[in-house]
Amino acid sequence: MSDRALAVVRAGALTTVQDLGRTGYAHLGVPRSGALDPAAVRLVNRLVGNPEDSAVLETTVSGCALRPRCAVTVAVGGAPCPVRVDGRPAAWGTTVRVGAGSVLEVGAAVRGLRSYVAVGGGIAVAPVLGSRSTDLLSGLGPAPLAEDTVLPLGPDTGVRVAVDAPPWPGPPDELVLRVRLGPRDDWFTADALRALSTRAYRVSPASNRIGLRLDGPPLERAVAGELPSEGMVLGAVQVPPDGRPVVFLADHPTTGGYPVVAVVREADLGAAAQAVPGTPVRFVPVR
Amino acid sequence: MRVLRVGDRALLVELDDSGATEALHAELLRRRAAGALPAVREIVPAARTVLLDGVDAPERLAAELAGWEPAPLHARVGEAVEVPVRYDGPDLPEVAALWGVSVEAAVRIHTAAEFRVSFCGFAPGFGYLTGLGERYEVPRRATPRTAVPAGSVALAGPYTGVYPRSSPGGWQLIGSTDLVLWDAERDPAALLAPGTRVRFTAGGGR
Numbered sequence: 001m002s003d004r005a006l007a008v009v010r011a012g013a014l015t016t017v018q019d020l021g022r023t024g025y026a027h028l029g030v031p032r033s034g035a036l037d038p039a040a041v042r043l044v045n046r047l048v049g050n051p052e053d054s055a056v057l058e059t060t061v062s063g064c065a066l067r068p069r070c071a072v073t074v075a076v077g078g079a080p081c082p083v084r085v086d087g088r089p090a091a092w093g094t095t096v097r098v099g100a101g102s103v104l105e106v107g108a109a110v111r112g113l114r115s116y117v118a119v120g121g122g123i124a125v126a127p128v129l130g131s132r133s134t135d136l137l138s139g140l141g142p143a144p145l146a147e148d149t150v151l152p153l154g155p156d157t158g159v160r161v162a163v164d165a166p167p168w169p170g171p172p173d174e175l176v177l178r179v180r181l182g183p184r185d186d187w188f189t190a191d192a193l194r195a196l197s198t199r200a201y202r203v204s205p206a207s208n209r210i211g212l213r214l215d216g217p218p219l220e221r222a223v224a225g226e227l228p229s230e231g232m233v234l235g236a237v238q239v240p241p242d243g244r245p246v247v248f249l250a251d252h253p254t255t256g257g258y259p260v261v262a263v264v265r266e267a268d269l270g271a272a273a274q275a276v277p278g279t280p281v282r283f284v285p286v287r
Numbered sequence: 288m289r290v291l292r293v294g295d296r297a298l299l300v301e302l303d304d305s306g307a308t309e310a311l312h313a314e315l316l317r318r319r320a321a322g323a324l325p326a327v328r329e330i331v332p333a334a335r336t337v338l339l340d341g342v343d344a345p346e347r348l349a350a351e352l353a354g355w356e357p358a359p360l361h362a363r364v365g366e367a368v369e370v371p372v373r374y375d376g377p378d379l380p381e382v383a384a385l386w387g388v389s390v391e392a393a394v395r396i397h398t399a400a401e402f403r404v405s406f407c408g409f410a411p412g413f414g415y416l417t418g419l420g421e422r423y424e425v426p427r428r429a430t431p432r433t434a435v436p437a438g439s440v441a442l443a444g445p446y447t448g449v450y451p452r453s454s455p456g457g458w459q460l461i462g463s464t465d466l467v468l469w470d471a472e473r474d475p476a477a478l479l480a481p482g483t484r485v486r487f488t489a490g491g492g493r
Contacts, residue, residue: 027332180295229406231338263295
């Protein structure tokens with residue numbers, strides 16, 4: 001019987017196990033976590049015949065290299081990147097067969113930031129509160145991959161779905177984020193609200209899985225003082241005292257004391273997670 | 288009660304004080320348990336608000352909420368969790384001085400109070416407990432500690448909290464407990480979930 005596991009040869013800058021998140025525990029202070037680009041996760045899982053919410057690997061900028069201990073079917077999606085098996089070029093965005101002991105090299109992202117690697121059967125680390133996701137804010141779930149980490153794999157269904165041309169909108173040259181103003185837009189001056197919807201922001205290199213940090217005109221508050229801590233949602237545009245907005249991503253804290261000026265539509269957050277530092281950002285208020 | 292929209296699928300209900308907030312939270316849980324609440328993924332209470340996230344028809348729910356009159360909380364509903372504490376925290380003398388009492392009297396005040404977990408945040412299983420009177424509010428430390436040991440019992444503002452694991456922190460440390468506040472493998476994972484009644488007892492452990 002072959003050993004259904006995956007050994008990490010090169011961990012890359014930050015590679016984590018992610019599924020679609022740990023929902024239902026926010027009231028205990030547990031972040032939702034989960035993949036930052038869930039559409040990409042659903043697609044790579046479908047390609048290898050996994051349920052859409054199976055756990056995959058999320059790489060950051062520099063990819064990773066893996067050596068399966070059994071023959072596996074994989075699919076690499078999300079940020080486009082070179083894929084190699086034992087040094088030979090292989091396909092991105094569709095299924096690739098990797099023999100036992102061969103090395104799958106997921107190269108550095110050519111565009112975007114985060115590639116996703118689905119393996120037939122899924123990454124089968126023990127779930128924590130219903131999810132296998134690594135939560136970098138509170139430390140729940142498996143640790144980020146390190147050299148020599150061995151990850152167990154689930155049983156492969158062997159059922160593959162034919163997907164000819166996987167849709168991949170590509171990382172944006174300009175990130176357009178549709179927002180609904182509030183709940184605390186009344187904490188900001190009219191000038192600040194105008195700035196939010198008309199001025200150009202840029203993705204800051206300080207962005208991470210917790211938040212997309214933005215450089216640009218600071219948003220001035222109309223109300224001084226402190227807001228008592230309140231519940232936070234995915235996509236919340238929180239404004240800390242320096243006035244520079246932060247868009248909350250999957251590992252965001254469940255409560256916070258800085259006012260939320262607006263909330264980004266969930267459908268736009270996958271693109272936000274693929275926007276490289278320096279990408280221009282525009283907020284478009286919608287109702 | 289003020290109901291604010293939060294994005295496309297959430298509502299933030301704002302209340303006048305922590306008592307009304309806890310009462311609304313209890314009412315929401317009651318209705319959810321009775322199957323009388325539309326599907327809501329997360330109900331997140333906080334200091335003066337309750338967030339309802341993952342709501343399919345937020346406008347309809349907002350209209351419904353406006354007509355609610357949550358029953359005031361009964362002080363003694365449910366079992367109280369007892370937290371045995373060694374009152375030997377490094378900030379206990381300072382807290383006693385702020386209260387204008389002896390260290391022994393400060394311990395008596397803290398063990399006589401009936402607490403309730405108002406909400407969680409900061410870290411998984413970190414509860415913000417209310418129950419001390421307004422005159423016992425204390426400021427955070429001017430300089431936070433880089434590492435507060437797990438199990439530390441601490442005060443800040445109107446709240447008492449117990450650090451579920453070692454972390455940086457700016458609260459005033461008055462003691463420590465051996466209870467495991469958070470264990471993701473345990474059911475329930477959090478000993479001090481929102482709405483839980485809590486009592487602290489002196490002389491726990493060693």
